[in-house]
Amino acid sequence: MADAQQQLPPAEKIWQVHIRLNEVFGHLSGHPRRDPMRELISTMLSHRTTHANEEKAYFQMLEKFPTWEEVINAPVDELTEALAPAEFPGAKALNIQKALKIIQVDHPDYNLDFLREMEVETAMDWLMALPGVGLKTATLVLLFNFHKPVFPVDTHVHRISQRVGLIGAKVTHEKAHQILLDLLPKDALVLYNLHRHMLKHGQKICTWRAPKCEVCVLQNLCNYYAEVRSKGIDQ
Template identity: 60%
Template sequence: MVTDDATGKTLLVHEILNQHYGIQAIYGRLEPMHELIATVLSHRTTHANEVTAFRTMMARFGTWEAIRDAPVEELTEAIQTSNYPEIKAPWIKQILARIIAERGEANVDFLREMTNEAAMTWLTALPGVGLKTATLLLLFNFQKPVLPVDTHVHRVSQRLGLIGPKVSAEKAHAILLRYLPPDATVLFNFHKHFYWHGQRICTWSYPKCQSCVLKLHCDYFQGKQ
């Protein structure tokens, strides 16, 4: 069944990917503070290089407080496998300084008790923390009903026609969220499945359209016929 209705189509392709990949329980990739700083390191960086940067940073400085107090040049060197370390090092120091000053320790578990809106506002006020970082942390670690839109989710959503070709990833957060129920498990699986599909099938170059379970519902594929 193909529908032109954006909500109906979104729910349809979501259900197809649920069946294809299987429904996942929500899991936090990392401890919340680790997740926050690692996600900042991950901007425009491969996962392997993000992990290397984080491990090198912790091996050199040992604690969040030591990272906060480290000379910016030394922190920049420690995270050099992450792209743009000269930008990210000051961000990380400022993030840690603010959290420790406000909370007395490097801990963001208090976000669990905040409303979605308040938690998003607090996080996105931090240097280098945008919607993707904030939503990843809140969904994965605190099971809040928000939707991370990374490059894979954005690309798959555009090719399917769920969002317009000129809609930015920032605007896609709110648009896609309106199409889906405010349920953290639903949103987690939507994110994970679109992420995996973008990595494995709907790749940026040479998408594997003939192997795609969504091809009958995809504007991009239909436009190639």
């Protein structure tokens, strides 16, 4: 028989996920981890790239081209070489240069603080109009730097949400963003903590390969665990 917790409606279940992960990982203040331009460019570099290689690519770029103007004017092959630790460095080099040129037109100081005063939808549209900036990058910048009530869905958030049963098996990352956001209070600090905690839980416990179900605090909420357990192939 399925656990009563596993049968909770999605809105109640996701709140339980928030409470339990908050207890495990601790409440975070939501203080920005890096300035908006750093967040934007680093997240553009992060696509299909490990955090370590994202960081390496970012700092190699700035070591060779210390200002955003120098990045814009860099020969594409040299910028690509600097970004080599990231996946698809050539495409990312072109997108970064194009995005910086657009920002430079109205904001030559490369200060993105104007996004703070924008409505969420307007700010999202502005960011996503930049080459190489998708939904995940835009939501990360707006949540992490400007405390906008959005919910970034990365690979860890998506995987946990599917396994626990918050979204269906065929729901894309893009659709998951709105589905999960609709289940949650429009409180940026709650959204920030849940995103950060789900990411960490996905890295440490609910991994893609061989998830550590036996020590997971979401065990009795989780559809995946119930199905695995019922088949006698419990981790």
